[in-house]
Amino acid sequence: METDLKRINSLLTTVYSDIMRVEERELRKSEFKDISIRELHAIDVISMYEHKTSSQVASELMVTAGSLSTMVNKLVRKGYVIRIHGEDDRRIIRLGLTNRGRLIYRAHDSFHRHMVKKFIEGFDEEQIAIIERALLNLRAFLEFPPHIDNKKGH
Known part of the structure; x- marks a missing residue:
């Protein structure tokens, strides 16, 4: 079992990298060399199909509101991005993609579809369901990881 854990951990970290x-x-x-991977992932979360608020995007990216604002x-x-003021309440600001933002969104989406x-x-189908369950288990763990204790024996 310990060998399996080490092998799978190695594969997960290697694949992520x-x-x-x-x-x-x-x-x-690409023609989009002016943005970072973090910015690309923000564009992905903003998406072409919804106009999310900054707090929704920050929550999905798991970053602070200040970091997202920057x-x-x-x-x-x-x-790449535009701010859209609400028609009923101008204080509500949603985020949307420009034509350039939509282009990079589609390219990134295509890469991920091919990868998956x-x-x-x-x-x-049964094996895919097992893979999906394993990924959901991992996601649940990552949402609430255990506290890492530096004390000996922990």
Whole structure:
């Protein structure tokens, strides 16, 4: 069992690093080299299909409102994101994508669709359900990770 845990941990960390490395490399080769991976993931969360509030986006990205505000300011300046004031209440501001933002959103979405198709290639529905359950278990753990104690024996 311990060998399985080490092997799976190694694969998870390697795959995570590989995904980030490939995304970064592809971003640098594209016409969108002026944004970071974090900004790209913010664009992904903002999405083309909803006009979310900043607090909704910050929550999904698990960042503070201040961090998101700084990132959105940069994305607005770079021409990827727009702020949309509410018609009924001008104090409510939602985020949307510009044409340029939609282009990078589609490219990033396409990359992820191809990656997931390759990931589940050759698996039947039952096996895919097991993979999904394992990923949901991991996600639940990451939402509330245990406290890391530096004391000996913990």
